[in-house]
Structure formats: C-alpha cells, structure tokens
Amino acid sequence: MGVCYSKLLKTTFNSSKYSYDVNWSPEWSPTPKTFPLLRLPFLALLEVFKSLDPIELFILSQCSRKAASSIHFVGSKKWKLSVDVREQSININDIYRVAITESSIKPTWIYDRRMKMLFVKYQKNENNKLELQKVLSQLQSAFRCPVTSFEYNGFWKSDQCWVSVLKCIVQNQVQPLESFVLTRSWKMEDLERALQNVKVSRQIRIRIHASSFLRLDLMMFKSCKCIELSFSWLTISDLDVFMEEWKAGNLPSLRYMLIRNDGFHWYWYDQILGFKRDEMKQLGARRKLVIDENLSVDECTGGVDIQADNGRKATIQMDRVSDSWFKLFVWNN
Amino acid sequence: MSVENAPVVDVDEAAIPVEKKMYYRFESNDKKEFRVSELAIQQSETLNRLVEAMGYTSEDVENKPAIAIENIDGKTLKLVFQWCEHHKGEAIPVDDGSVPKIVEIPEFDAKLMDIDNGLLFKLIWAADYLNIVQLLNVSCKKVANMAQGKTPAQLRRVYLLPSDEEDEAAKRAAQEAQDPRAREVEEEFEERKRQGGNSFF
Incomplete structure (x- = not known):
C-alpha cells in the first residue's frame, strides 16, 4: 500500500495556507540565463523582492505595470521618500538615492551599488522640469509609500518646479509631511498657496530672502513640532497673538519655534504674554532641547519661563543684541 | 541537597545506550527513493509535521512503503535532501525585517545551486512546497542576484517579464x-x- 504524501497532507493539516494539488506546476522550459520570476509561488516571489534593495526594486518596477503593481507586496510601511527639488534627487529610507540629471546623449539609468545611488539621466528638453515629478510618481506608484520630507533650497536660482512637485505630493497622499524645508521663492502667491495645502507634522523651516511683506499666519503650522521662519515680517503683535494661542493649549504638538526678522520693531506698549523685551533678554542657565531622537535644536541661554494653561512649561527668549530673533522652547514635563 | 554539594560521579559514556538514529524513506514522483535522517527532516516544517503525525517506528520505516512526494521529481528532491542533511540541526532563521533582507549564501549552498535555472526554479518550488525556510531564502537570494547591474530592458529579458x-x-x-x-x-x-x-x- 503506498502512502500518498498529498493525501496525508490533507488529513494532517487543516490549514488553508497550502493548496498543493491545485496550482502546483513548476513546469517550465528554460532557456539559458532566463528565469520566469512571476511564475514563482507567492511566498518565493516575496522572498526575491525582499532580497532586492530599493533601487533594484524600482528598476524592476519599470519593466511593466504588472511588475510595478507587485513591488508593494514587500510592505509599503518599510519605505519612505524624501524629495530635494534643488538637488533633483529623491532619497529612499534616507539611505538610497535617485538622482535625476541631464544628459546630452540618450536617456540612461546607471546604478552605483557602492554609493547606493541611481542616476536617472534624461535628455534635455522643454519638459525637463517634469522629470523629477515623473520619477517621484513612479516611485510612489511602485512602493505605495508616502513622501515624508520635502526640501527646496532655491537660494541661487529661482525655479517654480518645486510648486508642481509639491502639488503632486499633496494630491497623492493624505499623510502629512514630516519635514518641509523651503529657502527662497520669488513668487509669494505660490508659497502662500502651497502652504495653505501642505500639512506638516514634525518640522517646518522656511527661509524667504528679499521677499516683501510675507506675514504668514503661524496658526497654519499648528500641527508642527518645530517651526523655523526667517525673514518673516511678523510683528511683535503677531507673536503675542500666537503665544496667547499656545498658552491656551491650542498648539499641543509645538516644541520649538524660531522666528527671525531683520529686526523686530518694538513700540513702547509691545509685550509678549505680558513680558517686556528686556525680560526676555535675560541671561540664564544653558539648556538644550531634544525634540525626538533625530531632532534637537540649539541651546536656550536664558529668557523668561512661562507656563500654559494646561501646565506645560516653556521658555521664551529674545535676541539680546539686535532683536532679530524670537525663540520658544517647550520643555518635557 | 544543593547542586554545589552533590557528589561528582565519573560517567562511563560507553555504558549509556546510544539512541539509534532514525531515517525516513521518501519517494519522488519518478519513483526514486531517498533515506533522510530525522534531524535533517526538521529543516522542512511540512515533512517534520508529517512524520510526527504518522508516528512511525524504525520498523515501520523499513516495512512500510516509502512516503511518496508526488509533486517533486528525483533530481530536485535529491538536492533538497542534500541541503537538509548538510544543514541538519541548524536553527530555522526568523525574518528580522531588515531592508533589504540580509541573506548570505554559504559555499556549500552556492555549489549545490550551481545548476541550470530550470532546476533552480524547481528547487524553489520544492522549498516553498516543503516549507524549508533557509533553502527558500538562499535560493531566492540567488534569483535576486540575477538583477544586479541590469536595466529594466535587461531585467525583462532575464526574468521573462511580459511587456x-x-x-x-x-x-x-x-x-x-x-x-x-x-x-x-x-x-x-x-x-x-x-x-x-x-x-x-
């Protein structure tokens, strides 16, 4: 009497995980150096994907729509993207990098495994502003993961490409950005429109140089842990209103804020939470604020201690020399 | 009596009855028979649970027909059992979630898998079928290595991906x-x- 493995299997296991006799078909006629990847059983296919690094997975995703739609099986939660518009690059998990560069020859992709960097070279044409956006869409489509960080440092040249890239990000994900860093933009209406739509959970840093009369409503950043604004054109009165909101407990996430100005103009009646300028300039013990394991900010060197209605303790400090900055440090209880 | 105060006794190792190693017999779908040690079988979760459920004695193994594995041919099964015998007693690896997954292919495995892609394909199916975690890891790593340095067009050809x-x-x-x-x-x-x-x- 022969013992049939498959029959025994059915009687031994009640698990529905295995369907041995239904689709088990490893028949395939090989040709040298080819391998039918998508004909592997699901778990094996997953193992192959797990062994590929993110750049290799991305290259694989470009083979066909079917291949692209399989990549996310590895697990979308494993991936996050960071976009740097000026550098024309996208980082994956802060380790792997896709750099988009112009080329005079035909478009090529070169992967430097040692540097963990993929060079996407495209031919210069009128649509080259869209190249970063295109590659970002391809990455998001393959990995089905969010962009967590957006950075544009257009200090030396003005390029409105960042607006369309940011728009693309905001439209494609509900998850807020963790970090948003913007340095200089000539078109203020673009900036204001962008900031109306973008949501940031962790860190926002905006440095607008030579732009006129940018008085952003600070409350639009109320979900951030860390706010840094330079050349803000905000007034002491604006800061007072904002600090009243903080005191009332309407900014529970905020841990640090730095507002720079060419020089805050103080009128004799100006105060912030009832404190005069000189009170906030006092020297004191040096304290460092650690916001989270990857984010700490410069040291608090004095100022005046305050407390919100919910008991949260903080320190506000004004630049002692030229009134050019105002800082808020919110301490851990 | 505490452990520290217990008397030290010399043990005559020869006097201890050595447990006889048990070998199971398996038969491939092309009627090739293999004898595989109990310890080697533990590398396959599927076969291990199978033989446990069967509860064979040494006599049963000799007297009853070999266990038929209907879906795997002899050539593939030979590789599978060679691998299991070489790695018997080793712990079954657990996925630590690293990205990408770190899998080293030992020299023995590399030589074992120095085969044509057709046989490698069957080996992976067998590893999946028999739930041999580490064999699946190394064989899939070998397939993943085929992607190194390839463009999308080259990958399409290597992995036979339809457009x-x-x-x-x-x-x-x-x-x-x-x-x-x-x-x-x-x-x-x-x-x-x-x-x-x-x-x-």
Whole structure:
C-alpha cells in the first residue's frame, strides 16, 4: 500500500495556507540565463523582492505595470521618500538615492551599488522640469509609500518646479509631511498657496530672502513640532497673538519655534504674554532641547519661563543684541 | 541537597545506550527513493509535521512503503535532501525585517545551486512546497542576484517579464476564451466613456 504524501497532507493539516494539488506546476522550459520570476509561488516571489534593495526594486518596477503593481507586496510601511527639488534627487529610507540629471546623449539609468545611488539621466528638453515629478510618481506608484520630507533650497536660482512637485505630493497622499524645508521663492502667491495645502507634522523651516511683506499666519503650522521662519515680517503683535494661542493649549504638538526678522520693531506698549523685551533678554542657565531622537535644536541661554494653561512649561527668549530673533522652547514635563 | 554539594560521579559514556538514529524513506514522483535522517527532516516544517503525525517506528520505516512526494521529481528532491542533511540541526532563521533582507549564501549552498535555472526554479518550488525556510531564502537570494547591474530592458529579458502590451493581449485572449461576449461589453463601455457618458447603464 503506498502512502500518498498529498493525501496525508490533507488529513494532517487543516490549514488553508497550502493548496498543493491545485496550482502546483513548476513546469517550465528554460532557456539559458532566463528565469520566469512571476511564475514563482507567492511566498518565493516575496522572498526575491525582499532580497532586492530599493533601487533594484524600482528598476524592476519599470519593466511593466504588472511588475510595478507587485513591488508593494514587500510592505509599503518599510519605505519612505524624501524629495530635494534643488538637488533633483529623491532619497529612499534616507539611505538610497535617485538622482535625476541631464544628459546630452540618450536617456540612461546607471546604478552605483557602492554609493547606493541611481542616476536617472534624461535628455534635455522643454519638459525637463517634469522629470523629477515623473520619477517621484513612479516611485510612489511602485512602493505605495508616502513622501515624508520635502526640501527646496532655491537660494541661487529661482525655479517654480518645486510648486508642481509639491502639488503632486499633496494630491497623492493624505499623510502629512514630516519635514518641509523651503529657502527662497520669488513668487509669494505660490508659497502662500502651497502652504495653505501642505500639512506638516514634525518640522517646518522656511527661509524667504528679499521677499516683501510675507506675514504668514503661524496658526497654519499648528500641527508642527518645530517651526523655523526667517525673514518673516511678523510683528511683535503677531507673536503675542500666537503665544496667547499656545498658552491656551491650542498648539499641543509645538516644541520649538524660531522666528527671525531683520529686526523686530518694538513700540513702547509691545509685550509678549505680558513680558517686556528686556525680560526676555535675560541671561540664564544653558539648556538644550531634544525634540525626538533625530531632532534637537540649539541651546536656550536664558529668557523668561512661562507656563500654559494646561501646565506645560516653556521658555521664551529674545535676541539680546539686535532683536532679530524670537525663540520658544517647550520643555518635557 | 544543593547542586554545589552533590557528589561528582565519573560517567562511563560507553555504558549509556546510544539512541539509534532514525531515517525516513521518501519517494519522488519518478519513483526514486531517498533515506533522510530525522534531524535533517526538521529543516522542512511540512515533512517534520508529517512524520510526527504518522508516528512511525524504525520498523515501520523499513516495512512500510516509502512516503511518496508526488509533486517533486528525483533530481530536485535529491538536492533538497542534500541541503537538509548538510544543514541538519541548524536553527530555522526568523525574518528580522531588515531592508533589504540580509541573506548570505554559504559555499556549500552556492555549489549545490550551481545548476541550470530550470532546476533552480524547481528547487524553489520544492522549498516553498516543503516549507524549508533557509533553502527558500538562499535560493531566492540567488534569483535576486540575477538583477544586479541590469536595466529594466535587461531585467525583462532575464526574468521573462511580459511587456504591458503582451499582458494586455494575454488578458484579452483569456477573456475571449472564457466569454466571447466580454470583449463586446468592454468595447461598448470604452465607447461610451469616449462619448462622455458618466454611467454605463
């Protein structure tokens, strides 16, 4: 009497995980150096994907729509993207990098495994502003993961490409950005429109140089842990209103804020939470604020201690020399 | 009596009865028979649970027919059992979630898998079928290594990935084979979409 493995299997296991006799078909006629990847059983296919690094997975995703739609099986939660518009690059998990560069020859992709960097070279044409956006869409489509960080440092040249890239990000994900860093933009209406739509959970840093009369409503950043604004054109009165909101407990996430100005103009009646300028300039013990394991900010060197209605303790400090900055440090209880 | 105060006794190792190693007999679908040690079988979760459930004694193993593994041929099964014997007693690895997964292919495994891709394909199916975690890891790593340094076009050739057009054609052919009316409905739907209709019905 022969013992049939498959029959025994059915009687031994009640698990529905295995369907041995239904689709088990490893028949395939090989040709040298080819391998039918998508004909592997699901778990094996997953193992192959797990062994590929993110750049290799991305290259694989470009083979066909079917291949692209399989990549996310590895697990979308494993991936996050960071976009740097000026550098024309996208980082994956802060380790792997896709750099988009112009080329005079035909478009090529070169992967430097040692540097963990993929060079996407495209031919210069009128649509080259869209190249970063295109590659970002391809990455998001393959990995089905969010962009967590957006950075544009257009200090030396003005390029409105960042607006369309940011728009693309905001439209494609509900998850807020963790970090948003913007340095200089000539078109203020673009900036204001962008900031109306973008949501940031962790860190926002905006440095607008030579732009006129940018008085952003600070409350639009109320979900951030860390706010840094330079050349803000905000007034002491604006800061007072904002600090009243903080005191009332309407900014529970905020841990640090730095507002720079060419020089805050103080009128004799100006105060912030009832404190005069000189009170906030006092020297004191040096304290460092650690916001989270990857984010700490410069040291608090004095100022005046305050407390919100919910008991949260903080320190506000004004630049002692030229009134050019105002800082808020919110301490851990 | 505490452990520290217990008397030290010399043990005559020869006097201890050595447990006889148990070997199981398996038969491939092309009737090739293999004898595999109990410890080696533990590398396969499926076979291990199978032999546990069967509860064979040494006599049963000799007297009863070999356990048939219907879906794997002798050539593949030989590789599987060679691998299991070499790695017997080793712990079954657990995925630590690293990205990408770190898998080293030992020299023995590399030599074992120095085979044509057809046999490698069957080996992976067998490793998956028999739930041999580490064999699946190393064999899939070998497949992943084929992607190194390849462009999308090269990968398409190596991994035999159909293009979007080929996928579409295959889908249409499958639909037509199943239901000749399906294509007509789809074309009608596309036509209405082109005309700007919001609803098909």
